[in-house]
Amino acid sequence: MERHCFVHQGEYSMDPVVTRFPPSPTGYLHIGGARTALFNWLFARHHHGKFILRIEDTDVARSTDASIKAILDAMEWLGLYWDDGPYFQTKRLPFYQDYLQRLLDSGKAYYCNCTPESLERRRQAALAAGKKPKYDGLCRDRGLGPGPDRVVRFRCPDVGTTVLNDLIKGPIFFDNAELDDLVLQRSDGMPTYNFAVVVDDITMNVTHVIRGDDHVNNTPRQILIYQALGTPLPQFGHVPMILGEDRTRMSKRHGATSVMAYKDMGFLPEAMVNYLVRLGWSYGDQEIFHLEELVEKFSLEHVGKSAGVFNQEKLLWINAHHIKERSPESLVPLLEPFLMERGYPRKPAAYLSKAIRTLQARARTLVEMADSMRFYMVENMEYDSDAAKKFLVPTLRAPFQRLMESMERLENFDEASLENVFSEVVAGLGMKLGKLAQPVRVALTGGTVSPGLFEIMDVLGKQTVLKRLGRALEYLNAV
RNA sequence: GUCCCCAUCGUCUAGCCCGGUCCAGGACACCGGCCUUUCACGCCGGCAACACCGGUUCAAAUCCGGUUGGGGACGCCA
Numbered sequence: 001m002e003r004h005c006f007v008h009q010g011e012y013s014m015d016p017v018v019t020r021f022p023p024s025p026t027g028y029l030h031i032g033g034a035r036t037a038l039f040n041w042l043f044a045r046h047h048h049g050k051f052i053l054r055i056e057d058t059d060v061a062r063s064t065d066a067s068i069k070a071i072l073d074a075m076e077w078l079g080l081y082w083d084d085g086p087y088f089q090t091k092r093l094p095f096y097q098d099y100l101q102r103l104l105d106s107g108k109a110y111y112c113n114c115t116p117e118s119l120e121r122r123r124q125a126a127l128a129a130g131k132k133p134k135y136d137g138l139c140r141d142r143g144l145g146p147g148p149d150r151v152v153r154f155r156c157p158d159v160g161t162t163v164l165n166d167l168i169k170g171p172i173f174f175d176n177a178e179l180d181d182l183v184l185q186r187s188d189g190m191p192t193y194n195f196a197v198v199v200d201d202i203t204m205n206v207t208h209v210i211r212g213d214d215h216v217n218n219t220p221r222q223i224l225i226y227q228a229l230g231t232p233l234p235q236f237g238h239v240p241m242i243l244g245e246d247r248t249r250m251s252k253r254h255g256a257t258s259v260m261a262y263k264d265m266g267f268l269p270e271a272m273v274n275y276l277v278r279l280g281w282s283y284g285d286q287e288i289f290h291l292e293e294l295v296e297k298f299s300l301e302h303v304g305k306s307a308g309v310f311n312q313e314k315l316l317w318i319n320a321h322h323i324k325e326r327s328p329e330s331l332v333p334l335l336e337p338f339l340m341e342r343g344y345p346r347k348p349a350a351y352l353s354k355a356i357r358t359l360q361a362r363a364r365t366l367v368e369m370a371d372s373m374r375f376y377m378v379e380n381m382e383y384d385s386d387a388a389k390k391f392l393v394p395t396l397r398a399p400f401q402r403l404m405e406s407m408e409r410l411e412n413f414d415e416a417s418l419e420n421v422f423s424e425v426v427a428g429l430g431m432k433l434g435k436l437a438q439p440v441r442v443a444l445t446g447g448t449v450s451p452g453l454f455e456i457m458d459v460l461g462k463q464t465v466l467k468r469l470g471r472a473l474e475y476l477n478a479v
Numbered sequence: 480g481u482c483c484c485c486a487u488c489g490u491c492u493a494g495c496c497c498g499g500u501c502c503a504g505g506a507c508a509c510c511g512g513c514c515u516u517u518c519a520c521g522c523c524g525g526c527a528a529c530a531c532c533g534g535u536u537c538a539a540a541u542c543c544g545g546u547u548g549g550g551g552a553c554g555c556c557a
Contacts, residue, residue, distance in 0.1 A: 024557045059556055116555065123554090132481045133553060151555055169484070178482055178553090186555040193557045217483060217552040240485075240550090247549065275491095278506090282492055285505040304492080306485050307550060314491065314507045324520075361520040372518095422516085437516030449518040 017049025018207045021075075021082070022197065024056045025067035028258040029074035031250060031310060032212060032242045035276040039239060040210045041080045042277070042298040052204055053082035056197075058089050058190045074259040078269050079291060087204070089196050096191040099199045099229060100152060100184060108228040109184055111150045112139035134180030152185040154195075154225060162220040167208075167237035167300050174220040182221055194218055198225045201234055210237045210300070213307070237300050240280055240307045250310055262315075266338065266365030268326070271319035278318075279308045288321060320364040328356040331366075338370035344377035351376075354459045358451035375445040376459060383475070384447045391439040391448070392476045399429055399436050400443075400473050404466055413462040415454040422453075443472030 019040040023033055044051035053075070057063040072086070103109035123133040135153070144150065157176045164172045184195040191199070201209060216238050226233050244254030256262060262272055274289050281303045283289070289297070323331070332352045339352075347355075355376040356369070363369035375381045383392070406421040407413070426433050441450055444465065450456060457465045 022557085026557080056557060062556075112555095114555095119554085127480065127553095130480050134481090149555095172483070174483075180553090183555050188555080190555085192555070197557090212551095213484070214551055215557090218557090220483095238484085243550075245490090249550080278491065280491090285493065287491090287506050304485095308492090309490060311490050311507070317507055320520090359519095362518070432516090434516055441517060447517090451518085453516060 015205075015207055017044055017047035018052065018205050019044040019049065019210060020052035020054050020085075020201070020204065020206050021080075022054040022056045022200075023071050024059060024062075025064060025071060026059065026062040027067055028070045028260060030257045031259060031276070032257075034074065034078060034259045034272070035242065035279065036210065036212055036239060037075060037080050038078070038273060038276055039281070039298075039300075039303070040208075041082075042294055043208060043210060043300065044083075045295040046298050049207070050083045051080075052087070052206070053085040054087045054089070054200060054204070055085075056089050056193065058193070058196055060090070060188075060190065063090075070260065077263055078259065078273055084204075087200070089191070089200065092200070092203075093189075093191075095203055096185070096196060096199050099202075100191070100195070103154070103184070103225075103228060104152065106228070108155050109152050110140060110142075110155060111144035111146060112153045112181075112183075113144060113147070113150045114138055115149070132178065134178075135182070137181060140181065149187045151183045151187050153181040154184050154221070154228070156181050156221070156224060162223050164216070164219045164223065164236060166216075166219075167210075167235055168240075168303050169216075169238055169305055172216065172219075176220075176224070179221055179224070184225075194221050195225065198222050198229070202226070202229070202231050206234050208235045208237065210239060213238050213241045237303070239303060240305060242279060243307050243309050245309060247307075247309060254310070255312065266367035266369070267315065267319050268322045268334070268366075271315065271322040274322065275315045275318045279310065280304055288318070316364045323363060323366075323369070324360050326360075328353040328360065331356050331360075331369075335366050335369060335373075338366050339373065339377065342370055342374070342377075344374070345379070347377060351459070358455045358459060362451065372450075375447075375450070380471075381446040383442065387442045387446070387448045388475065391442045392472055392479070393439075394476055394479060396436075396439045396476055397473065399425060399431065400439075400469055400476075402428065403436075403440070404469050404473075407462065407466060407469075410462065413458070413465075415458050418454045418457050439472075440469070444468050 021033075021037040021040050023029065023037075029037075041051050043049075053072075055068060055071075057068075068086075075082070100109065119135070122136055126133045126136070139153070140155065156179045160176045162174045162176055162179075164174070166172055182194055183192050185191055200206075219236055219238075223233060242250050244250045246254070250257055256265065259272065263269070270290060273291060273294070277289060277294055277298070278287065281298070283297050283302060329349070332349050335352070335356065355373060359369050359372055363372060402425045403421065406425060407418075410417050410421065422433060422436065426436055437453055438448060440453060441448060441456075444450075444453075444456055444460065460468075
């Protein structure tokens with residue numbers, strides 16, 4: 001209810017804004033993570049602050065180098081460059097040990113030798129008894145020291161209330177009695193997530209923790225650790241989740257969840273950013289945004305509180321928009337991988353640009369564009385059989401011959417001249433342009449759907465056009 | 480089971496904090512039409528929502544309470 005007052009807390013401080021994105025390298029960068037990264041990046045940029053990339057690799061068993069690379073690649077593809085890092089938690093072990101010792105020394109943490117099996121049994125029992133499956137505090141006061149197979153737990157206060165003044169959701173109250181003595185350090189010596197984040201955010205001077213909704217319940221535990229350590233709290237902002245069509249947490253069965261999968265499907269990074277930012281954030285009625293503009297306009301107070309459904313239709317529309325908006329030249333390098341993939345012969349960039357220009361309004365993705373580019377690229381494209389049967393008929397012999405004769409004489413093979421040629425032929429034969437256009441289209445592209453005839457011919461050039469017309473003439477003579 | 484969050488068109492959302500200007504605005508999708516050498520693009524128009532119940536008030540999408548529904552979290556994962 002007092003949202004604005006919370007939102008402004010950070011702005012009154014003299015501290016420069018520091019945000020971070022802390023993925024765990026156990027897979028690719030997914031849609032939700034990308035949006036979190038984007039929000040953090042935008043917030044930092046907007047406030048002229050710093051954006052840190054931190055790899056949370058304390059789960060040694062599941063972390064992989066391939067994942068790290070995949071995540072970094074995706075961040076770069078989106079244009080979310082970091083100012084600092086990437087840091088790796090596994091290389092910061094002394095920090096965690098230092099802070100852990102402080103907690104141990106002050107009695108805020110203790111050793112525990114409960115086995116995972118025993119813990120699991122007790123959890124199940126609690127659940128069966130209708131109670132919350134939290135740690136029962138067995139080792140709390142046993143005064144255990146370090147030893148093999150022992151973890152360190154946080155001594156969580158069992159009375160009182162912890163308040164999270166969330167930048168997005170407002171104040172949230174938690175009964176400390178609901179929380180339990182979470183593990184800070186595993187038996188292998190690695191810090192756990194909840195402890196490592198706190199230590200890292202403290203030592204990296206993070207001022208704003210912007211992350212997914214699913215972390216709300218971790219926050220009171222982290223706040224308690226900050227308090228036990230006697231360090232000031234950062235500001236927290238919890239962004240709502242992204243759901244699939246069925247309104248459950250987005251997963252692979254809802255379609256692609258990897259950011260790079262969208263790159264492969266022919267989406268532009270700016271379209272991805274544009275779509276992602278609008279999923280949960282708004283600026284009045286505006287739909288189209290560019291990165292630079294977002295830096296200026298982004299703020300947490302316009303981030304909504306409710307979860308949103310990922311909608312690929314809208315992404316397609318936004319992608320189509322950005323494709324139209326880009327210069328053809330800038331699209332060339334992005335499209336090239338897709339052209340290679342299709343095994344098309346190489347063409348000069350200038351040729352590709354001209355072809356792209358005719359397709360920009362017709363393609364929603366680079367995949368669609370590469371597909372419809374075929375007739376521009378392949379020497380002898382095949383005729384669509386239905387189209388050929390319907391349009392390449394013997395009555396076109398005279399019109400085609402006349403066209404070719406007139407074109408042969410053309411000095412400037414450009415759209416305007418071509419249009420004149422067509423008008424003359426059509427007028428001379430007393431037919432409608434429409435009657436001639438489709439057969440020519442089939443002759444030139446193999447199909448009935450394509451950019452405007454004159455632009456196509458302009459791109460293809462005199463030689464190719466005459467060749468294809470000639471080939472069509474042979475075809476309809478043979479029918 | 481316990482705790483936490485959320486609730487405006489099918490979807491993303493504006494509006495809600497500071498009640499009247501909202502018989503609720505924009506966008507995607509969908510349906511018509513226009514443009515037109517095909518397909519698109521573009522333009523014009525249409526369909527479609529304040530979850531429910533109660534309270535406060537002259538007045539509630541907006542404030543309060545409850546119900547229902549949905550989501551999330553309860554790990555030596557992050």
